[in-house]
Amino acid sequence: MGNDKRIPLIETKNLKKYFKTGSGMLHAVDSINIKLFQGETIGIVGESGCGKSTLGRTILKLIDPTEGEVLFNGQDISNYNTRKMRPLRKEMQIIFQDPYSSLDPRKSVIDIISEYMLIQKTLKSRKEAYNHAAELMDLVGLARRYADAYPHELDGGRRQRIGIARALSLNPKFIVCDEPVSALDVSIQAQILNLLMDIQDELNLSYMFVTHDLSVVKHISDNIMVMYLGVCVEFATSDDLFENPLHPYTQVLLDAIPEPSLDKRDQPFKLIKGEVSSPIDPKPGCRFASRCEHCMPQCMEEAPEYVETLPGHFVACYMVNEK
Ligand SMILES: Nc1ncnc2c1ncn2[C@@H]1O[C@H](COP(=O)(O)OP(=O)(O)O)[C@@H](O)[C@H]1O
Ligand SMILES: [Mg+2]
Numbered sequence: 001m002g003n004d005k006r007i008p009l010i011e012t013k014n015l016k017k018y019f020k021t022g023s024g025m026l027h028a029v030d031s032i033n034i035k036l037f038q039g040e041t042i043g044i045v046g047e048s049g050c051g052k053s054t055l056g057r058t059i060l061k062l063i064d065p066t067e068g069e070v071l072f073n074g075q076d077i078s079n080y081n082t083r084k085m086r087p088l089r090k091e092m093q094i095i096f097q098d099p100y101s102s103l104d105p106r107k108s109v110i111d112i113i114s115e116y117m118l119i120q121k122t123l124k125s126r127k128e129a130y131n132h133a134a135e136l137m138d139l140v141g142l143a144r145r146y147a148d149a150y151p152h153e154l155d156g157g158r159r160q161r162i163g164i165a166r167a168l169s170l171n172p173k174f175i176v177c178d179e180p181v182s183a184l185d186v187s188i189q190a191q192i193l194n195l196l197m198d199i200q201d202e203l204n205l206s207y208m209f210v211t212h213d214l215s216v217v218k219h220i221s222d223n224i225m226v227m228y229l230g231v232c233v234e235f236a237t238s239d240d241l242f243e244n245p246l247h248p249y250t251q252v253l254l255d256a257i258p259e260p261s262l263d264k265r266d267q268p269f270k271l272i273k274g275e276v277s278s279p280i281d282p283k284p285g286c287r288f289a290s291r292c293e294h295c296m297p298q299c300m301e302e303a304p305e306y307v308e309t310l311p312g313h314f315v316a317c318y319m320v321n322e323k
Contacts, residue, residue, distance in 0.1 A: 007074040008035040009206045010059060010174055015068035017051075017058045024281040028054040030230035031068065034208075038173065041200065041207040043217030043238065045253065046227035049279070052210040055227070056176040059208065060092050061085055072174075090120060090170040097179035099163035103151040110147040113137065113165045122170055136165040139202075141195060157188035164195065168203070177209045181216060193220055215257045218242060226250045229279050229287040232306065236313040246315045249288045286317070294319045 017029040028051040036042050044052050057063050059070050061077060069078045072088060080088070096102045103112050113133035114126070123129045137144055140161040151159055160180060167175055177196065181189040197220055200207060209217055217224055217238070224241045226234040226249065234247040245251045274291035277283065286292070289299040298318055306316040315321065 006037055008071070009038045009073055010034065010036040010208070011069075011071040011074075012059060013069040013071070015055070015058060015070060016066045017054050017063065018066045021280060026280045027230045027282055028279060029058060030282075032225075032227075032232055034059075034225065036174070036206050036208060038206055039200070039204045040222045041209055041220050043221030043224040044208060044210045044227060045214050045217060045224060046212065048212055050227045051230045051279075052212075052227060053178055056094065056178055056208060056210055060094060060176060061088075062094075090122070091172050092174045092176075093167040093170070093172040094176045094178060095160075095163050095167050095180045097182050099156075099159040100151060103159060103162060105151055108148045108150060109137070109142070109154075109162055110134070112151070112162055113169060116166060116169050120170060133165070133169065136168055139168065139199065140165045155188075156184045157191060160184065160192050161195070164192075164199070168199065171203075172205070174206045174208070177207055179211055180209075182211065182213065189216070196220065213257075214253045226253065229277060229282065231287060231303075231316070232314075233288065233317070234313075234315050236310075240310070240313050244310075244313070246309060246313065246320045247288075247317050248292050248294050248319070 012032050012034045014031045014033065015029060016031055019026040019028055032055055034042060044055060046052055054063070058065050061070065061080060065078055069076050071077065072091070077085065077088065107115070110130055110133050113136055114129040117123050117129040117132060118126065123132060134144055134147065137147065142158060142161045142165065146154065146158065151162065180196070181192050184192060193216070196207070199205065207220070209220055211217055221238040224236065224238050225232050226247065228249050234241065234245070234250045241250065242254070245254050277287050277290050284302055285300040286303055289295045292299065296318060304316045304318045304321065306314055307321045309315045309320055
């Protein structure tokens with residue numbers, strides 16, 4: 001990773017997003033460094049509230065960073081205003097967890113998919129936009145007979161296909177997929193994941209795939225970043241992370257993946273003990289320390305450095321890096 005000469009499509013350098021709250025400064029995203037290359041997927045995993053969506057929204061510049069940089073194709077866009085961002089908006093899209101709340105219930109499927117093309121005027125006429133929308137329906141596996149249907153008439157899987165078609169309508173290079181299958185039945189999840197992977201191959205897209213469920217990102221991700229309260233605790237290729245999880249928090253997340261085999265299915269998940277630290281004015285030290293079964297005195301005093309422990313495998317943990 002360190003010696004890669006290619007220019008990443010998306011890069012962040014010490015990216016921070018803090019929110020002012022009544023009780024102090026909330027460190028939602030705290031010094032995140034990411035490199036994402038064209039055609040690749042980075043999975044962002046961590047519990048609810050750890051900053052995944054805020055990271056995605058800051059990279060898309062839907063919200064402004066507090067500190068640090070976001071680079072698109074090598075170009076620092078951190079300080080771009082709305083006008084300078086406009087041409088880049090087409091290149092970067094987002095797919096949401098709940099397509100229902102992000103789709104206008106009064107618009108038909110074909111109108112929803114044509115929406116961005118008509119706003120951005122990327123095609124000359126409404127007819128051309130409709131034609132392209134119909135092609136996008138084919139691409140996402142949505143039968144054309146649904147063109148005049150309304151979102152409430154379709155199931156969750158088909159609704160998510162509408163969201164995907166709309167996200168693709170401006171030919172983006174980068175898509176933040178924010179928990180895109182978390183609201184779907186397990187049987188439908190695999191279909192949507194496979195669709196996203198097929199489309200990625202066909203269009204050479206880069207994904208940032210955000211989820212609280214590690215099992216969901218295993219096959220779709222080239223690399224996975226594990227987040228805990230705003231910071232990255234571990235980063236590795238998907239294979240390395242699953243074969244050799246090094247951070248105690250990653251190990252807990254892996255243990256929490258339900259066993260498919262029948263005899264183990266009834267076993268309760270291993271819950272993490274201890275209190276979750278607050279992301280508001282966080283104390284010095286490792287943010288996972290209060291819940292970590294390996295916690296040592298130094299973990300409470302100073303945050304461990306983020307170290308390339310094995311080639312391409314980064315971890316922030318005293319136990320791992322001082323062996
Ligand atoms: N606009 C906001 N104002 C204040 N706090 C926010 C705002 N957006 C998110 N947060 C806080 O930032 C933290 C990270 O939230 P979020 O990025 O939504 O996490 P995730 O997507 O991992 O569940 C949470 O503590 C959340 O309450
Ligand atoms: Mg979220």
